[in-house]
Amino acid sequence: MNAIKRLGLPRIIIIIFFMSLWVVAGVNGLHVPGLMKDSLVRIGMNVVMVLAMVPAIRSGIGLNFALPIGIICGILGGVMAIEFEMVGLWGFIYAMIIAIPISVAFGWIYGVMLNKIKGSEMLVSTYVGFSIVSLFCIAWIVLPFASDEMRWPIGEGLRTVVSLESTFGGILNKFWAVEFSNGFVIPTGLLLFGAFICFVYYVFSNTRVGIAMKTVGDNPKFAAATGLNVDRYRILGTILSTVLGAIGMVVYAQSFGYIQLYTAPLMMAFPAVAAILIGGATAKKANISFVIIGTILFQGLLTISLPVASSFFDGGNISEVIRMIVQNGIILYALAQGGGE
């Protein structure tokens, strides 16, 4: 009874809906093991980006709609790894090594900016996210990358989609992967990596600094009276969120098998925002269980609802339309709920 109460009515409805979709999928003769595999992969590849919302919410800047900043840093790491011809696991690690310091720097600058616009962080962050994507649209053309893997065969700049097949594509997905004869695969490496990052964050949140950051987010006045430097912890939260966004992007790209440049990161914050909200977070409250529940529900729902919807309606677009309605509907619902308990 207590567990149900803690889960809350909206989540119970979503879980019931989620379960019934699986039943419908089975009845309609869809390939369930394949769908389950897809679900697990999508959960694993998105969980770090959803986790990136937690430090932002906890430090009091709200949902980080400027996640594209971190994502761009991740992409930078990825293309640098290709540029320097790092292959396999090294490619993946090299991408991280490049991405993390850049995202720290970007997160810091962005955090300083957020301290100047207290109170309207979420509105501003949406546009900062959009702006950085546009800025890097120019950068992808201008930056002096030389690798033939990424350049347009004729003309200037990088391609819109860069394949990772020959570098570090699927490096985590294939690691310790368990395959079944019916087509079901457990992407062990991917899931373990997500779990590891979540665990590291959990440990951090139980340290003095982690608690200080949460205090700042909960009540800045209280934090100031406790001798905490509110602005500094907000910057820390922003940096952490950006770094997790960058790591999340590298994980996402290796699983996807491609890096998408130019306007692709534009809307990538929204699925992450929707996932943590569906998990039970608000713009003021978040923890790791919300991340896990939310990612499973949101990504699982997306994976299964598309084929199920297509099996009912002809024409490919309807499932994409449903996806947009579900995703943005959830964001709208959760933000309209505001700070309510």
Added chain:
Amino acid sequence: MQNEYVLQMKNIQKEYYGNKVLKGVNLNIKPGEIHAIVGENGAGKSTFMNILFGMRVIHDTGGFEGEVIIDGEKVVAKSSEEIMQLGVGMVHQEFMLIPDFTIAENIKLNREITIPNPVSKAFRKESLEFLNKKQMNGEAKEALDLLGMNIKETTKVAILPIGHKQFVEIAREVDKKGIKLLVFDEPTAVLTESEADNLLAAMKRLADKGIGILFITHRLDEVKAVTDNVTIIRDGEHIKTVPTTDVTVEEIAGLMVGRKISITQNEDMLTHDELDKLETVLEINDFKVKMPGEEVKGISLEVKKGEILGIAGLAGHGKIGIANGIMGLHSATGEVKFKGEALEISNTKTTLAKHIAFVSEDRKGVGLLLDGSIEDNIMITSMQVKHQFLTKLGLIDTAKIRSHANSMIEQLDIRCTDSKQATRRLSGGNQQKVCLARALTLEPELLFVSEPTRGIDIGAKKLVLDYLTKLASNGTTVVVTSSELAELRSVCDRIAIIAEGRLEGVLLPSAEDVEFGLMMSGEYHKYKKKKEAN
């Protein structure tokens, strides 16, 4: 026929959640009379005004008993608009003016004089009519003249000095047709002395026109200067209504404070000589704090080791600002020395690390993490400042925190389900005990406690005050800031009185009521000088 009184309020009684805040107050005001209401903070003045103006808080909390009669008619108002239509005006403490409008536009706000134009005729909407600026300016000018204010009515309000803004507020009320009674709620609080004199002169002029005036203030010399009658309220009780000429400032002050004997007197209070022998633990020199609404304008004060020092004063006079300034929560200047060493007042962390702790007056805003548990609230400052309650690996030590929280819960008798309960769910008194427990966890040598008993029940009140006494007897220096003078007099060794952002004086709790009353209204020295001159 003209009625004898413009306003009569008969036997007004009001209860808030079983707590009687007004116990039968009567008020009669004749046309042309200036009537003052004086009383300490919390005496019930604002509740009384809220009843007169039919404010929502009154109806939402079960209404009131008694009668309000305006110009001979019994009124049961549901909103302040109704009352205002009956010819009662209010001059607000805070200015409600639009800076970018001219004086005339502000005066005529929402009562604009308009002329029809083709569009408004076509749509039959008054809201589309043009403004008749000429007539508006003319009428505004009349109102300003009545107040003796020589300024052009087309000036923008933004550039006016504060004193003039106050006059524009009054002019707006005067301009209303059929105004019978004007209420002035602490109108002189923000004015300089000469501005205040102008205002008082204007009040007299209005009274001469036959308008009744209700004057709420704490400046007793102003009461003496302009009013015809004065009503004194204390603790919701109607103490006395007398013609002003029959009482002295001294008498009013004494009646206002009175002696309340609800809490037992602190018996081992220190005497003057004993206090002199104690070493100074905190020294404040020319201390100024920019706390909005509670500005401190230069205070020098010494706090002795092991004493309980009370800081008293009326709301808005800066008593709250002192502790907040020392703790670095609002920007402050001046010299603060703790045990002979200069304190870095802008750095809260170093102050806390020196075993100086603070219980805020704003319990819900500053004092608590409302969604946090009792144990989180108790441990957090010590963890952040002194790195306590952490394991060797730097993680939180839940077991240690819990046992400490439980011992605090027992010591302070915090009523809760367990130490993991969210503080939002606790009663005010228990929340206050949690705040106190956090401060004590820092093992303070100097403890600032602001408004420790605000909004808590009598049982918790006693426990909190007793605990402060106990702390002091164990060598902790305690500085209590409170609006409840009676409480301070029951627990403190000395009481510093703050008026207008400055230290008016330091009294022993055993000093006369009159002295407290005069100091609180900032007239002690003025009065003493006058007396010596005589």
